Amino acid sequence: MVQQRILRAVIMGPPGSGKGTVSGRIVKRFGLSHLSSGDLLRANIKAQTELGLLMKSCIDQGQLVPDDVISRLILTEMRSIEQSSWLLDGFPRTVTQAETLDGVCSVDTVINMDVPFQIIKQRLTSRWLHLPSGRVYNIDFNPPKISGLDDVTGEPLIQRDDDTPETITRRLRSYEKQTQPVLEYYRSKGMLETFSGTETNKIWPHIQAFLSKKLFPQNDKVVGKA
Ligand SMILES: Nc1nc2c(ncn2[C@@H]2O[C@H](COP(=O)(O)OP(=O)(O)O)[C@@H](O)[C@H]2O)c(=O)[nH]1
Numbered sequence: 132m133v134q135q136r137i138l139r140a141v142i143m144g145p146p147g148s149g150k151g152t153v154s155g156r157i158v159k160r161f162g163l164s165h166l167s168s169g170d171l172l173r174a175n176i177k178a179q180t181e182l183g184l185l186m187k188s189c190i191d192q193g194q195l196v197p198d199d200v201i202s203r204l205i206l207t208e209m210r211s212i213e214q215s216s217w218l219l220d221g222f223p224r225t226v227t228q229a230e231t232l233d234g235v236c237s238v239d240t241v242i243n244m245d246v247p248f249q250i251i252k253q254r255l256t257s258r259w260l261h262l263p264s265g266r267v268y269n270i271d272f273n274p275p276k277i278s279g280l281d282d283v284t285g286e287p288l289i290q291r292d293d294d295t296p297e298t299i300t301r302r303l304r305s306y307e308k309q310t311q312p313v314l315e316y317y318r319s320k321g322m323l324e325t326f327s328g329t330e331t332n333k334i335w336p337h338i339q340a341f342l343s344k345k346l347f348p349q350n351d352k353v354v355g356k357a
């Protein structure tokens with residue numbers, strides 16, 4: 132049997148670059164445990180936890196939540212998946228968060244979804260979400276089989292309160308200012324793998340091939356003639 136290596140990966144990219152969509156494919160194809168900071172925050176808002184109620188206005192205004200709050204939340208959740216291969220989506224988003232993560236584990240690779248800002252806005256205003264699972268749909272790209280309902284559970288889809296044109300502009304600005312330095316942080320450590328494009332379906336085969344090599348390096352060995 133071909134052994135799969137343990138892999139600790141981060142997926143980064145501006146809002147709407149396709150992190151959630153690609154994460155879903157990575158989970159399906161390679162079975163990594165997926166931890167999304169946005170999904171976690173939205174679950175807290177839905178459950179009306181103290182943290183969720185405190186963070187809602189920050190998120191709705193397109194601002195990042197404080198580093199210590201999100202770091203504590205993510206690191207707590209990570210305890211339950213520390214023995215498996217995992218994929219962090221949406222964390223870290225600041226250099227401080229990246230340093231906190233470095234303090235508790237070593238990340239193997241950072242997948243950077245490099246998608247131009249111009250095409251992102253249109254995508255986000257037509258994004259639909261199944262809140263409990265984090266599955267995302269899009270009216271143009273991957274519509275649900277039945278309008279307004281999740282394909283798997285049949286439950287209703289929602290639109291995010293922060294997917295409005297004004298808030299998207301603010302989130303993109305915050306990405307440039309606070310998150311792009313994280314790309315530099317990982318680039319300087321030789322960990323950044325950038326995948327550029329405008330369509331997820333064209334970017335995905337490259338990410339899939341890259342992760343196959345990382346997870347199954349033995350498949351790469353050239354078998355020479357005896
Ligand atoms: N038109 C179009 N929409 C896409 C593409 N890839 C993803 N989407 C949609 O764009 C929206 C944002 O994608 P998502 O994966 O949620 O991005 P994230 O914010 O980076 O996690 C969702 O509605 C997706 O269904 C694509 O290649 N083309």
Ligand SMILES: Nc1ncnc2c1ncn2[C@@H]1O[C@H](COP(=O)(O)OP(=O)(O)O)[C@@H](O)[C@H]1O
Pocket residue numbers: 145146147150151168169170172189190191193194195196197198201220221222223224225228293302
């Ligand atoms: N690592 C983080 N640090 C600070 N705020 C975060 C973090 N992750 C998520 N958030 C908050 O949650 C919002 C939604 O995050 P997310 O679902 O990852 O957005 P998107 O998928 O559009 O990139 C962010 O705009 C921000 O307010």
